[in-house]
Structure formats: C-alpha cells, structure tokens
Amino acid sequence: MAEKSVVTLGVTLEALVEAKKYTTLRDILVTMNALDIASLFEDVPEEKLPLLFRLLPKELAAETFVEMEPDAQELLIRGFSDNELKEVVDELYVDDAVDIVEEMPANVVKRILKQADPEMRKMINEILKYPDDSAGSIMTTEYVSLRPHMTAEEAIKRIRRTGVDKETIYTCYVTESNRKLVGMISLRTLLLCEDDDVMSDVMETNVISVNTLEDQESVVQMLAKYDWSAMPVVDQENRLVGIVTIDDAIDVLQEETTEDFEKLAGMTPTDKPYLRTGVGETWKSRIPWLLVLMFSATVTSMVLTGFEESLAACSALIAFIPMLTGTGGNSGTQSSVAVIRALSLGEVEFSDILRVIWKEIRVGVLCGITLACCNFAKLILIDRMLLGNAGVTTPVATVICMTMVFTVLCAKSVGCLLPLLAEKIHLDPAVMASPFISTVVDVTTLLIYFQVARVILHI
Amino acid sequence: MAEKSVVTLGVTLEALVEAKKYTTLRDILVTMNALDIASLFEDVPEEKLPLLFRLLPKELAAETFVEMEPDAQELLIRGFSDNELKEVVDELYVDDAVDIVEEMPANVVKRILKQADPEMRKMINEILKYPDDSAGSIMTTEYVSLRPHMTAEEAIKRIRRTGVDKETIYTCYVTESNRKLVGMISLRTLLLCEDDDVMSDVMETNVISVNTLEDQESVVQMLAKYDWSAMPVVDQENRLVGIVTIDDAIDVLQEETTEDFEKLAGMTPTDKPYLRTGVGETWKSRIPWLLVLMFSATVTSMVLTGFEESLAACSALIAFIPMLTGTGGNSGTQSSVAVIRALSLGEVEFSDILRVIWKEIRVGVLCGITLACCNFAKLILIDRMLLGNAGVTTPVATVICMTMVFTVLCAKSVGCLLPLLAEKIHLDPAVMASPFISTVVDVTTLLIYFQVARVILHI
DSSP states (O other), X not given: OHHHHHHHHHHHHHXXXXXXXXXXXHHHHTTXXXXXXXXXXXXSOGGGHHHHHHTSOHHHHHHHHHHSOHHHHHHHHHHSOHHHHHXXXXXXXXXXXXXXXXXXXXXXXXXXXXXXXXXXXXXHHHHHTSOTTBHHHHOBSOOOEEOTTOBHHHHHHHHHHHGGGSSOSSEEEEEOTTOBEEEEEEHHXXXXXXXXXBHHHHSBOOOOOEETTSBHHHHHHHHHHHTOSEEEEEOXXXXXXXXXXXXXXXXXXXXXXHHHHHHHTTOOOOOSOGGGSOHHHHHHHHHHHHHHHHHHHHHHHHHHHHTHHHHHHTGGGGGGHHHHHHHHHHHHHHHHHHHHHHXXXXXXXXXXXXXXXXXXXXXXXXXXXXXXXXHHHHIIIIIIIISOOTTOOHHHHHHHHHHHHHHHHHHHHHHHHHHHHHHHTTOOHHHHHHHHHHHHHHHHHHHHHHHHHHHHHOO | OHHHHHHHHHHHHHHHHHTTOHHHHHHHHTTSOHHHHHHHHTTSOGGGHHHHHHTSOHHHHHHHHHHSOHHHHHHHHHXXXXXXXXXXXXXXXXXXXXXXXXXXXXXXXXXXXXXXXXXXXXXXHHHHTSOTTBXXXXXXXXXXXXXXXXXXXXXXXXXXXXXXXXXXXXXXXXEOTTOBEEEEEEHHHHHHSOTTOBXXXXXXOOOOOEETTSBHHHHHHHHHHHTOSEXXXXXXXOBXXXXXXXXXXXXXXXXXXXXXXXXXXXXXXXXXXXXXXXXXXXXXXXXXXXXXXXXXXXXHHHHHHHTHHHHHHTGGGGGGHHHHHHHHHHHHHHHHHHHHHHHHTTSOOGGGHHHHHHHHHHHHHXXXXXXXXXXXXXXXXIIIIISOOTTOOHHHHHHHHHHHHHHHHHHHHHHHHXXXXXXXXXXXXXXXXXXXXXXXXHHHHHHHHHHHHHHHHOO
C-alpha cells in the first residue's frame, strides 16, 4: 500500500520539478515519511537533488538525509555551504552521524567534523574508536540518565527538559556520580509512580548490560530474547557509556541474516543491496569459494579415476553417481543448516554434541532406509521395466540402495559435526561447514559406492 | 555473562529444593528475569515444577509462565486450582494469552477461557479468528487510544490511568468515536508538548497502517524499515482494531528467517527448537524433498545412460562430471540465494527481472572464464603432469573448460530466474527455487558437456 503510493508520487514529482512548481512540491513532501522521501529522491536526476533537498524543512531534511544512500549523501554534502551542513549535522543523532562518517571519504569527514559542535564531535570520535561489529560501534551515547536520589517528579521534569536530543526516552538509566550503572527504569513505570517516589526505590536493579567490545550479534540476540527496547553498554569499569536501541538492533539482525545466507551459499558477505553491487564486486565476492570448491573436487576426480576399471566393468553404475552424491549432499545440507541456525539462535552449543549426533544418526537411519526402499522400487519399476535399462539388474539396484543408506547416514553425521567443530575452534560455522560438506560427502559417497559394488558385484 | 550466571544458579537451586529452603529460593528468584527463571525451570524435575512456580509473586509468575515451553505450561495449568489459573490469566497480555491458547489441547483451552474475565475472553476470541501468519493473528488489542479533542494534559492523565494494562504506551493512537484511525502520537512528543496542546494539532496524521489480513512477514519488514516500535492494524473500514509491537515483530522475523533457511535446505519448516523436535518429526520434515530430489535425479541418470557409449570411448571424461555439476550447482545457488534474500528484503521485485538477468549474465561470464582458466592450468599441471593422468589430453582439458564457461553462465541465469518466476506466480521463492536448481543444472551441465565433447573430440 505504502509502496504503491510512493511510485505514483514519483511520477508526479518529476513533472512538478520540470514545471518548477516548488511550493506545491514542498507541500507534498512535508506530508511524507523521511524514508519514503529518500527512496523517491533516489530516482531523481543528480543535478536536481540539491534543489529538492533544500525544499525540506530542517528536521525532515536531516531525517531524510540519514535514510539516503552514501553516494547521494556525499553529493549533497559536497554541494552544501558550511551553514547548510551545520544545520543537517546539528539535527543528527550521534549514531546516525557515525554511520555517515564511516561511509564518507576523508576530506568530507573532515568537513562534517568541523561543522559538528564540540560535544557531538567528541561523541562521534569516541564511537569511531570501537572495533567494527562491536557493541560500542553500534551504540549511541544519547540516553537519559537519572540519579538514584531523584524523585519521579524530578525525573519526569528532567526527561521533558533533555529528552528532545535523546535517541530514546522510554528506558532511562540510573547512574551514580561516577557514571556507574546501578539501575534502570522505564518511562512507563515512571509515569505510573507517585510523584515523590525515589528512583533508588522504584528502579529495576537487576540490570543486564553488555561490554563495549561484545560482538554486535550477541547484543542483538539478547535484545530479541529479553524483548527489551534498549540495552545498556558499559566499559571495563562498569561505567555506562551508551545504549544500543532496538531499531538499530533490527538493522543488525537483518544484516547478519543476509550475511549468513551469503556464507551458506559460499559468497563473501557484502553490505550493499543486490542491485547496487557492481558486477566486479559481485564477481569478487563469489569467485573465491567457487575456486576452492572446484579445486577440492580434484579429490573426487581422483577417486573416480582410481575406479575407472570397475566402472568400465559395470557401466550401469555410472548413471547413478549424480543421484547418490546429490542425495548425500542434500541430506548433509539439511543437517548442517539446522545445526547452524540452532547455533546462531543459541538453541544448541558445543556441549550438546552427543545429543545432536545421536539425533542425526537416528534421523539418518530413518531417512536412509526410506530413500533406499523407494529407490529400489523406482529402479526396478521405472528404470528397468519402463525405460528398459537392462543394466539395472537386482544386484546393481541392491548396490545402489545399500550405498544410499550408508551415504545418508554419513552425510547427516558430517553435516551436524562440521558446524559444531567450526564453532568449537572459533571459526564461523556457516562459512566453514556448508561448502566443505559437498566435497566430503561426494568423496565418501563414491568410496562407499565402489566398496559395496566390489563386495556384491565382485568387480 | 548472563548465560553463565543462569547455569551456576541452576545447580544451587536444585540443592535448595532438595533442602526445602523455600524462603531462600524465593529471595533468589525474585531478583531474576522472567526469561531466565523460565529457562532455569526447564531443567527442574516435573514434579517439583508446581511447587517452585508457586514461590513466585503474582506478576513475576505470569511473566515467567509466558516464557515457558508449551509442555511445561500445560503441566502447570493441569495442576492449577481455578483460582490460581485465574490469577495467572488476569496478568497476561492478550497476545501472550492467544499464543498460549493456540498451543494447548481443547480441554485446557476451555478452562483458560472460563477463567478469563469476559473482556479478555472476547479479545482472545477476536484474535483467534484471524488466519495464521496474518497481521491480525499477531496483534494485541491492548493499545492506548486518545481522542482528537484531548489536550496533552488529559492525554497523559489517561495514559497514567489506563497504561498499566497496555502492551505499549509509547505510541498512542488517535481515533474518532467510530474507532476510525485519524492520527498517532508518541509519548515522547506528548511529554514535550505544552499541557494545553490539542491532539488534533500535534498528532502525526500521515499514519501508515496495515490491514488485519496482511501477511505477518510484510508487517514486520515495514516495522523494520520505518524503525517504528508499533504498527497499527485496521479492519476493512479503516477502524483501529489492534497494534503489532516491535518485540513480537522480532520474534516473527527470527521465525521467518529460520523458515527461509529450512526451505533453502529443502526442509519443511517446523516452529520448534532443534533439540526439542523429535526424531520422527525431523524425519517427516526432511524426507519429502529428499525423495523429490532423488526421483528428479532420474533425468540425470537417463542423460548419462544415453551417453554411455561416448563415455566408454573417452573414459577420462567421467572423472570430471562431479566437478562440473558441483561447480554449476554452487554458481546457481549463489545467484538464487542472493536473489531470494533481495526479494525477501524488498530490494528486488519481479519488474527488475531484466536488470537482474543482465547482471547475472555478466557475473556468470566473468566467473566462468576465471574458473575455466584456472581449471585448465590445474588440469595440465596437476592432473596430467603431477598425478600422471594420461587421459587428460589438451583436447579433453579444452572440453572440460569450455563446458565450465557455459555451465556457469547457464547456472547463474537459471539461479536468478527461478526465484523471480516463483515470486511472480505467488509461490515461495525459497521453496521452489533452491531444490530444483541442482537438478536443472545437473542435466544442462551434462548436455553441454557431451555436446562440447562430441564437437571437439568427435566421439
């Protein structure tokens, strides 16, 4: 619904720009959401952008600026006078300012920091210090802090006075004069208090906080788990330095999920949207794993070459190699993806390894037997009788189906073990497990196949 | 940090239960978070659970109850007196009550509804009407509604009076007497207003809402996109019936992501955690796609059988089949996962099909040529010279590498097309695309391989 109206408006806007109806344009834009304006501006020709942007009132301009793509932001900044830049920077929240600064070339960053007021500049520099993907790097320093001796009335007054510049006012943190975090209180609780209740009596003292260096993903998982709207971030001395808010957490969650998908499919994660990533960049993110996997298939080729004579003796076996390796690969992927996801949701950890294996073995036996039985029927009824493939004798079908059982069992075990082992040695389960499974499974499948064939068919 | 303390406490608790130190136990439990208590209770023997639960104060008991697994909830309810059940139900938010009701057997549901007060019962029944996975089914009806003529002072008074029962008080909705949604205002704006400002002047009138029947995933994506803490849900007549809050949205997001992973790996989605799903259930979720894919590999077998003679004439070709189909499969999966993720994040839609194909074709050519060149060098240097595989002549290597280029190109095109087409005909891209890609790619790879071999090797 919202999407559609944006598209229709886009057409009208272009006509209005052409006709120079700027007052009408402004009247339309002010009714819109910053995010929608930003996505509208994406389709506007570059040279019209500064003009359109200047139509927006100050606050909306800053909100829209935050939502734009880095290229457009850079273009606008380069066109801004110092005064205009200052106006936008003054309206930004510090975490948004940091996001922008991180994407800009050095000379633009210098201009931004020069226009920021000293306190803002200090906060930006502080956050920039923290390593990528740490809690410190995604936090904001604009939170409401209260003191233990304040009354509810004083607290609410303080929020009303200082709240306008804070990222959220809905969770307030109670700190002592040395900035030590001693409690938190929601605005909801505050509003439901009596005016003269004292913070130290009504605050929640069992505050869970994270360290500035904590991995951003675990911060987000904790926020999601506890259903909180913000998570306090403290330094090594347990002094409150910032908060991570839920809206930023969701963005991180979406990013990390995309990364997990990309890793599972053997791609190096990129943080740009699909259509904005150039061909060269996409190639660079995809080629490494393709090469690694292609070379690792050398082992598979060697196994096949080694059994060339057996294959020549019973050529019917060749036709079913892709089916066997394929089913093995699919079985292994199912287990590994289930375990990878369980690991990333915190449902499973390395110490559960025995329970996981025991489960996968039983599932593997069940799946293997089901597949083998169905396959036997298919081989005899379809391949032999319907398609008249004389090579598919009962012994050959037996070889194929016995291989199926062992392959599925092996694949399921390997599939659940690899991510757990990767986690144990602190490698990313998604990166390490998935691509290797196919190679490991291919090789074991072929070895099992030829071993079974040798025993049953005496080749 | 938090995790660790839970584990350690678990040990202590058991000792305390054994020693019947209930007062100490209670003192410890009241300092804890409901979610942590619930996960602690999971490891407690069944017969001790009701006893431990009764130690909790009323409100904490209800919060803990919400976080427990359905089995434990059922166990507790069956042990509750009518009075105890009423106490818990009275403390529940309506959306949590609905979640519980949905998991319980009919006779337990009847008891719950009987103990709920009439208004709660009406709200539960209303929400239960909506289809699974719709906005209506995940919304709560406990929101703050204000009237357009209210002043800020009146509004805040109303919130302080009624807020305790509301799921969130941070976003308030302004409705006319016929419940038509006309605006919204955040508690933050309200607090920063003058006391005599009137709602109709200060509220945000550009409210984006969703219909009760809207798919839950798109509701969540919108919440994430606009960084809101709640989304209003309206009926066909634009009357406000409920809100979806961000904490529920995150749960949906996590669930849907898990589902996408499961579908990509060819599993039927289950909504239970990995270790809580039984072996039979896991088998049932995994076997359908394994069977489908195994049977679809019949086509691959037929192609191979058809070319049995060519293979016999040049047996060196056999050894490289898994490498070629594997690389094709990996290339295709990369494209399909990238497109599936872009579709689910709303970065790409069907109308972008030409841009997507054009991009994948260029990436495919680049990847194909890179892989072919590296592979040619590898075949000659490693397979021929190092491993002494005499079958790998220059013409054979040429066949393999030319096949590589075409295969990667085809795989990339198929990989991006299948999810887009699935989306177009309203099938789930993740379900339809991924599993079929391997079969389609296997068959085309083999056809290309034998065609190229026939032309170059004259077999």
